Structures are given as structure tokens and as C-alpha cells.
Amino acid sequence: MRVLLVEDEIRLAENVAHALRDGPGFAVDHAEDGQTGLDLAENLCYDLIILDLMLPKLDGLTVLRRLRERRDSTAVLILTARSERSSIIQLLNSGADDYLSKPFDLGEVIARAKALIRRGKGMASPALRLGDLELHTGDQSVFRAGMPIVLSPMEYRILEYLMHRPRAIVSKRELLEHMYDFNWVHHSNVIEAHVSNLRRKLGEGTNPPTIENLRNRGYRLVMEYTTFKEAEDESA
Amino acid sequence: MKTYSLTRRLITAVLLVELCSLLALIGIASVYEAISHFRALDVVLRGRADSVLGAVQDAEDPEDNLMLYGTEGLAPKRDIYIVRDDRGRVIGSQGWPGGEQELASTDTREFRNLTVGGIRYRVLRRPGLRVVDPGDAKGGVARHVIILYGSRTHPVWERVRNAIAFYALSGLLLLVITGVVLLRLLRGGLQPLYELVEQAGKISVTSWNLGPSSQARYVRELEPLVSAIESALLRLEQSFAQQRQFVSDAAHELKTSVAVVKSSLQLLTMRTRSAKEYEEGLERVTVDSERMEELVAKMLTLARLEEGGEQPESYRIVELGDVLRDVAEHFRTLASFHRISLAVNADTSTLVFCDPDQLRLLCSNLIHNAIQHSGAGTEVRAIVSSQGELAQLIVEDDGEGIPEDVLPHVFDRFYRGDPSRSRRTGGTGLGLAISKAIVLRYHGAIRLKSNPGHGTSAIVTLPLVPSTTQRTDHRTTRNFEKGAVTS
Numbered sequence: 001m002r003v004l005l006v007e008d009e010i011r012l013a014e015n016v017a018h019a020l021r022d023g024p025g026f027a028v029d030h031a032e033d034g035q036t037g038l039d040l041a042e043n044l045c046y047d048l049i050i051l052d053l054m055l056p057k058l059d060g061l062t063v064l065r066r067l068r069e070r071r072d073s074t075a076v077l078i079l080t081a082r083s084e085r086s087s088i089i090q091l092l093n094s095g096a097d098d099y100l101s102k103p104f105d106l107g108e109v110i111a112r113a114k115a116l117i118r119r120g121k122g123m124a125s126p127a128l129r130l131g132d133l134e135l136h137t138g139d140q141s142v143f144r145a146g147m148p149i150v151l152s153p154m155e156y157r158i159l160e161y162l163m164h165r166p167r168a169i170v171s172k173r174e175l176l177e178h179m180y181d182f183n184w185v186h187h188s189n190v191i192e193a194h195v196s197n198l199r200r201k202l203g204e205g206t207n208p209p210t211i212e213n214l215r216n217r218g219y220r221l222v223m224e225y226t227t228f229k230e231a232e233d234e235s236a
Numbered sequence: 237m238k239t240y241s242l243t244r245r246l247i248t249a250v251l252l253v254e255l256c257s258l259l260a261l262i263g264i265a266s267v268y269e270a271i272s273h274f275r276a277l278d279v280v281l282r283g284r285a286d287s288v289l290g291a292v293q294d295a296e297d298p299e300d301n302l303m304l305y306g307t308e309g310l311a312p313k314r315d316i317y318i319v320r321d322d323r324g325r326v327i328g329s330q331g332w333p334g335g336e337q338e339l340a341s342t343d344t345r346e347f348r349n350l351t352v353g354g355i356r357y358r359v360l361r362r363p364g365l366r367v368v369d370p371g372d373a374k375g376g377v378a379r380h381v382i383i384l385y386g387s388r389t390h391p392v393w394e395r396v397r398n399a400i401a402f403y404a405l406s407g408l409l410l411l412v413i414t415g416v417v418l419l420r421l422l423r424g425g426l427q428p429l430y431e432l433v434e435q436a437g438k439i440s441v442t443s444w445n446l447g448p449s450s451q452a453r454y455v456r457e458l459e460p461l462v463s464a465i466e467s468a469l470l471r472l473e474q475s476f477a478q479q480r481q482f483v484s485d486a487a488h489e490l491k492t493s494v495a496v497v498k499s500s501l502q503l504l505t506m507r508t509r510s511a512k513e514y515e516e517g518l519e520r521v522t523v524d525s526e527r528m529e530e531l532v533a534k535m536l537t538l539a540r541l542e543e544g545g546e547q548p549e550s551y552r553i554v555e556l557g558d559v560l561r562d563v564a565e566h567f568r569t570l571a572s573f574h575r576i577s578l579a580v581n582a583d584t585s586t587l588v589f590c591d592p593d594q595l596r597l598l599c600s601n602l603i604h605n606a607i608q609h610s611g612a613g614t615e616v617r618a619i620v621s622s623q624g625e626l627a628q629l630i631v632e633d634d635g636e637g638i639p640e641d642v643l644p645h646v647f648d649r650f651y652r653g654d655p656s657r658s659r660r661t662g663g664t665g666l667g668l669a670i671s672k673a674i675v676l677r678y679h680g681a682i683r684l685k686s687n688p689g690h691g692t693s694a695i696v697t698l699p700l701v702p703s704t705t706q707r708t709d710h711r712t713t714r715n716f717e718k719g720a721v722t723s
Binding site: 015081101104105 | 488
């Protein structure tokens with residue numbers, strides 16, 4: 001997952017970015033003013049925008065309104081030092097999804113960020129299931145048919161992203177954009193290695209591979225027909 | 237001072253004036269009344285004395301004596317009279333025992349006041365001529381009589397008193413009527429004032445203006461008061477808003493600072509780390525909390541400076557150049573670290589009267605700012621000069637300058653021309669606000685002049701102490717300081 005952090009207080013931004021990278025393993029981009037933040041958000045590659053309100057050049061509220069005006073539906077978490085009710089109401093009515101008032105708890109920032117991303121992808125439960133594949137975002141553990149699978153952080157992140165969009169074709173570029181911060185281009189070669197490792201680890205045992213590699217189009221997380229069918233029945 | 241009622245005072249004053257004129261009127265009227273009544277009495281006396289004269293008859297005796305005849309009903313019973321003929325014989329009298337002495341007295345005034353038997357009389361002395369036997373050949377005998385006729389003055393005074401009583405009573409009635417009417421009129425006339433009071437009573441922190449329909453606005457006497465109240469309210473509201481803005485900004489800054497420290501600590505405890513990581517993390521937290529400390533210290537400095545109230549006991553005569561050189565010396569290390577050369581030009585003697593610590597703070601704020609906004613290899617110049625009655629301090633840098641739209645805000649509290657940059661350099665956004673507060677305290681002026689891309693200069697002017705003044709003579713300098721205040 002990739003997060004855009006717009007915060008002018010450098011030290012605070014460093015800490016939040018560090019926590020987000022360290023904890024849930026998000027890729028974090030940092031903008032120091034509202035204008036830069038708005039420009040970065042234009043790439044539409046973010047799963048969440050964390051926005052401070054008091055920003056130079058363009059204040060947070062304006063950034064938020066511009067985002068919503070151009071039909072950007074990325075989840076927005078506001079960080080504010082103003083905790084008056086009226087300003088919070090105004091924020092939420094202007095299209096914010098959640099807010100935290102300063103000084104906040106880093107753990108809470110991470111939890112809210114995860115919840116917002118999950119909701120943004122249309123999932124309610126912190127545990128993602130597809131067939132016999134289970135992914136717990138809380139402790140970042142993965143199970144297949146009840147058997148734990150040990151993944152590297154990058155492999156986990158790729159799987160998490162794909163699990164959020166099952167059966168859809170995810171381009172290599174999109175995957176890269178959401179896994180790494182702005183210098184993702186440098187990682188374009190390694191992503192293939194990570195995906196092939198992931199496929200190998202998931203496919204261990206008797207089942208056929210579950211991540212399809214569609215040449216020049218991208219990757220797709222699919223389940224074997226029978227398992228897939230079962231999953232459908234189960235959900236029905 | 238005791239409170240008093242304006243209405244009551246006015247009414248009392250008017251009534252007092254009225255009472256005085258009333259008294260004067262009564263005085264004049266009573267004199268007039270007394271005079272006219274006594275004139276009337278005198279006329280009556282003359283008439284009665286004449287009728288007494290008419291009663292003087294020839295006694296028809298050989299001595300040609302005179303007698304009074306037919307005196308019954310001639311004079312009112314209460315009057316007194318005595319008649320004497322030219323032979324010294326009393327020929328008649330009424331109610332006047334001892335009247336002879338009076339006749340004998342040498343007092344020949346026509347009217348006089350006498351007391352007879354304890355009663356006061358007004359007495360007319362009437363010399364009369366009676367011709368006895370006017371029908372005989374010699375044309376009769378002329379006999380001179382003297383008549384003293386007196387009438388009681390008591391009834392006259394009674395009438396005068398009645399007249400006075402009438403005047404007094406009607407005057408009193410007038411006073412009461414005036415009082416009541418005046419009270420009503422004043423009540424009505426002061427209505428705009430009462431309204432103003434009521435409206436002023438409704439002023440509070442949440443409602444800062446008098447009612448728009450204030451009738452007082454159209455009263456010439458009250459209009460200045462209304463405008464004074466309104467302008468005072470406006471100033472108060474502005475200063476309240478400013479204060480609120482400051483508190484809100486300060487809260488925001490402090491919350492952000494606390495958020496930094498808190499998140500730094502939480503980041504450390506999120507998972508177990510190596511001793512080295514902890515050490516580095518704690519160092520960062522220390523730096524963060526030092527920044528918070530600096531912010532709090534600066535906020536307190538600013539609050540204290542803006543609290544107003546001069547403390548002249550801490551004021552000294554200070555040589556601006558000395559202070560500047562001293563401060564520049566402190567910054568030399570920082571300047572050389574950034575490869576910036578620091579030049580001080582303060583040859584002229586410039587004495588200013590102020591708190592040396594605050595002057596030091598001002599110089600160090602300006603030099604620090606200049607160094608922060610200068611690139612490596614440039615120069616920062618601090619120049620002291622005197623111009624007329626003003627000392628001038630200029631701190632120039634060759635930095636990137638300040639955009640024109642930012643320039644008007646640089647002295648605002650917590651304002652950062654380029655926030656991301658100043659945050660990185662550790663600014664609190666209070667330095668220039670503090671500098672301005674210091675300069676204003678000494679009735680000086682401060683402004684920034686900037687040429688974007690070429691540098692900025694901060695120009696401070698402070699009132700100069702004339703160099704002729706002795707350094708030790710505090711009294712004169714203080715007088716000077718008070719006298720030459722121009723800002």
C-alpha cells in the first residue's frame with residue numbers, strides 16, 4: 001500500500017512515515033506543502049492520503065476540496081491541531097474520511113490508516129479470504145488451507161494488494177506504484193523476482209499456482225476453479 | 237466620591253434659582269405693598285383730620301373760644317386724635333391720654349409713628365385755620381388749630397402680610413409645579429441616555445456593538461460618547477481577536493511540538509530495537525524537546541514584551557555598536573560553519589536608552605535571521621549609524637530575499653515566509669515578532685526591505701540619546717527619553 005503524507009512539520013512527518021513503513025509496511029511519500037501534496041495526489045497511485053491542516057502555500061482544507069472536486073476518491077485522514085467540533089464537522093462534510101487531533105498516538109494513526117485503506121477497497125474485516133487462502137492484516141500472517149506460509153515483507157505486501165483486488169488484472173506498473181514510494185522505477189526489476197517467489201511459496205504443496213502472469217498485461221490472483229467455486233458457495 | 241443624581245442636581249439647581257428669584261420678588265413686592273398701603277393710609281388720615289377740622293366750631297362765647305362739635309361718628313373708634321387751639325387749650329380729643337405732651341413737642345413733621353398705650357399709630361400733624369364769625373364786618377377772626385390724628389398701623393401691616401402670604405403661597409405652588417414638570421421633562425429628555433445605558437449593559441465578549449437603532453446617536457451631546465464607546469469597543473474587539481488568534485496559534489504550535497516528541501517516543505517503543513537505535517532515537521527526542529523548550533521560552537518572552545508597562549529601572553544608556561559587536565562575536569562560529577562572513581560596521585558613537593538584554597536579543601534575532609537566510613560564501617553586514625535624533629541599525633544579507641506578498645506578514649506571530657524551510661532550520665516564527673515588540677517598546681521603528689534574489693535588509697531606528705548627555709546623569713536622560721519620544 002502506498003500512502004501520501006502531507007505535513008509541514010518535518011520531524012513529525014519523519015516519525016509518521018517511519019512508523020507507517022515500519023509497521024504495516026506501507027510505501028510513504030512525503031509532501032511538505034499543500035501544493036506539492038495536491039500535485040503528487042494527481043498520480044492517483046495512493047491508497048490513502050494523510051493530510052495536515054495548517055500547510056504552507058495551500059491549506060489542508062483546500063487540498064481536500066480540490067481532491068474531491070476532481071473526483072479523486074482516495075481515502076483521506078486529516079491530522080489537525082484544532083479539535084473544535086465545528087472545524088471537524090466542516091472537515092468531514094468536505095470529504096474527509098477520518099481525522100486525528102494532535103498530539104496523536106502513532107499506533108492509532110497506523111490502525112486508522114489500515115482501516116481506511118481496507119474500507120477504501122471495500123473490505124470490512126481485517127482478515128482477507130480467497131478460497132483457502134487467508135491473510136490477516138493485523139499480524140501480517142498468511143495461511144493456505146490452515147497452513148501458515150512465511151513471506152518476506154515485500155511478498156506479503158504484494159499479496160495483500162492482490163488480495164484486495166481478486167481476479168482483476170493488476171499491471172506491473174500499478175503494483176510497483178503501490179509498493180514503493182516515488183522512486184519505484186528503480187525497483188522495476190525486482191518486482192518480478194518477488195512475484196515469482198510469492199507464487200512459489202503459495203503454490204507449495206499440491207495446489208497449482210494461483211498468481212497468473214499475463215504477459216505485457218500484469219498479474220492476476222486467481223483460484224483453482226473448484227476451490228474458487230467453493231469460495232463462492234461459501235460466501236453465498 | 238459619593239454618587240449623585242444628575243436629574244436631582246439639575247432640578248434642585250433650577251428650583252433653587254426659582255426660589256431665590258421668588259424671594260427677591262416677594263421682597264420687592266412687600267416693599268411696594270407697604271409703601272402703597274401707607275400712602276393710602278396717609279390719604280385716609282388727611283381726610284379724617286380734615287373732617288375733624290370741620291368739627292371745630294365757634295363756641296359762641298365772649299372769649300371767642302373754639303370747641304369741637306358733632307364729633308360722634310366723626311372718626312372710627314380705634315383712631316385717636318387731639319385738637320389744640322392757638323391759645324394752647326385742648327379743645328377735644330379721642331382715646332389719647334397724654335396727647336398734650338405730643339402736641340407740645342417740637343417735632344413738626346407731617347407724619348410720624350408713635351406708640352400710644354402700647355399700640356402703634358401713624359400720626360398726622362395737621363395745622364388748620366378756622367375762621368370764627370366769617371360774617372361780621374372784620375371778616376371774622378382767624379383761629380389756628382393743630383390737629384394730631386393717628387390711626388393704627390397694625391391693620392396696614394396685616395394687609396401687607398396678607399399680600400406677602402399670597403405671593404409666597406402662589407410662589408410655592410409654582411415651585412412644586414416647576415419641579416414636577418422638570419422631572420417629567422428631564423426623564424423624557426434623558427431617555428436616549430437611559431437607552432444607551434441599557435445597550436451598553438448588553439455588551440459582552442460575544443456581542444461587541446451597541447444596538448444599531450441607538451437613539452443616542454442623534455443626540456448632539458451624546459454622539460461623542462457613542463462614538464467613543466464604539467471606537468473603544470472596536471479596539472477591544474480587535475485586540476481580543478488578536479489575542480484569541482495568538483492563543484489558537486500558540487496552541488497549534490505547542491500541540492504540534494508535543495506531537496513530534498510523542499511520536500518520536502512511540503516510534504522508539506513500537507518494537508524492540510538495538511541499543512544504538514535507542515540511543516539515536518533518544519537523541520532525536522532530546523532535540524525535539526529542546527525545540528519545544530525554545531518555542532515556549534520565546535512565547536513567554538513575547539508575552540512579557542507585549543504585556544506593556546515599561547520597566548525603566550532596568551533601562552541603561554547603551555552603546556549600540558558595543559552590543560552589536562558583542563552579539564556578532566557570538567555568531568561568528570555559526571557564520572563560519574555556514575561559510576558566511578560577518579561584517580560589523582559601528583564606528584559612530586550611538587547611545588540608546590534601553591534594557592541591554594532586550595537590545596542584545598534584538599541584535600541576535602536579526603543577525604541569526606540573516607545567517608539563516610544566507611547561502612554559503614555570502615556576507616552578512618551589520619551597520620550602525622546615527623541620523624539626526626535617531627540611531628539606525630541595518631542588518632543586510634545577500635540571501636534569497638523575501639517575496640513581495642510575504643513581506644507584510646513577516647512580523648506576524650508564527651508566520652513563516654517559507655515554512656518548510658524555516659521548520660527545517662528550527663525557526664519558531666516568533667523571532668521577528670519579538671524584535672518588533674522590543675523596538676516598539678523603545679518607541680522605535682523596524683521594517684524589512686527585500687530585493688528578491690538579491691538579499692534582505694532589516695532596518696531598525698531607535699531614539700538616540702544625545703552624546704552631550706553625561707552617561708551617569710540618569711535624570712536628564714530619562715527626561716530626554718520622555719520628551720523626545722517620537723514613533
